[in-house]
Amino acid sequence: MSLSDAVNKHPKSPNPQLCAVTLLGNLVATPDIRYRANPATAVTEIVLATSSKWLDKITNKYKEWTSYHHVKVEGELVELALLNANKGDIILLHGYLSNIKPKSTDKSTNHLGIVHANFVQKFxxxxxxxxxxxxxxAQLTSKPKLMLTEQNKNITQANIVINQHIYNTDKQAWQTISVERAIHVWGKQAQYLAEHGDIGDELMLEGKLSYTSGVSKDQFIEVKNVHLFKGT
Incomplete structure (x- = not known):
């Protein structure tokens, strides 16, 4: 069944929305590969580290921040790319946001938010x-709120929902999943979104995945560019 057939079959479901995640980073640990039965399917959950650097204008020194992304990989992708993968290997992957919770028992990484991979390549x-x-x-589910940071920078926070049509390999069928996330928008775009955005408006977002510094380490989207489409 094609994606268009799946959409036409469920006319009352939300319109499908884009969700594309691309990560390139280092494996934190050697993958623990398991197999589900009926049919036998390889499954693993990896943690990928990505780092970014920026210049602190106050100290005039570069700082580095590392994010740890939990990624679920299953099926042929595991066997093609991860059977011989080891800690420290470079992994390029593409996927989408999921509601699956990481299975890690380490409370420091027990955040809400996981990426479901549909392409993996190892280096x-x-x-x-x-x-x-x-x-x-995505669609706004809360009124954007503009705030001023301690460094006198504008930041707008809001909640969104992304309705995705994804292929469920277990059920061998297309299905719609709704993923809710918080977004953080900075600078002039923050002020624009706060002044013009409202619940129900559609957004197009470009940014990166980040995680709160608290115990929960909730996943949110740090927005670089935002396009606002007013609801009718």
């Missing part, structure tokens, strides 16, 4: 400039 150990990107369309 040998080494250093590379990391990639952490997300492009998605």
């Amino acid at each position: 040998e150990k080494g250093y590379t400039q990391a990639i952490n990107q997300i492009h998605c369309s």
Whole structure:
């Protein structure tokens, strides 16, 4: 069944929205690969580290921040790319946001938010400039709130929902999943979104995946560019 057939079969479901995540980083640990039965399917959950650097204008020194992304991989992707993967290997992957919770027992990484991979490629150990990107369309579920940081910078926070049509390999059928996330928008775009955005409006977002610094380490989207489409 094609994606268009799935959409036409469920006319009352929300319109499908874009959610594309691209990550390039290093494996934190060697994958623990398991197999589900009926049919036998390889499954693993990996943690990928991506780092970004920026210049602190106050100290005039570069700072580095590392994010740890939980990624679920299943089926042929595991066997093609991860059977011989080891800690430190460079992994390029593409996927989408999921409601699956990480299975890690480590409370420091027990955040809400996981990426479900639909493409994985492995490279040998080494250093590379990391990639952490997300492009998605979404709908505002809360009124954007503009705030001023301690450094006198504008930041707008809001909640969104992304309605995705994804292929369920277990059920071998297309289904719609709704993923809710918080977004953080900075600068002039923050002020624009706060002044013009409202519940129900459609957004197109470009940014990166980030995680709160608290115990829960909730996943949110740090927005670089936002396009606002007013609801009718």
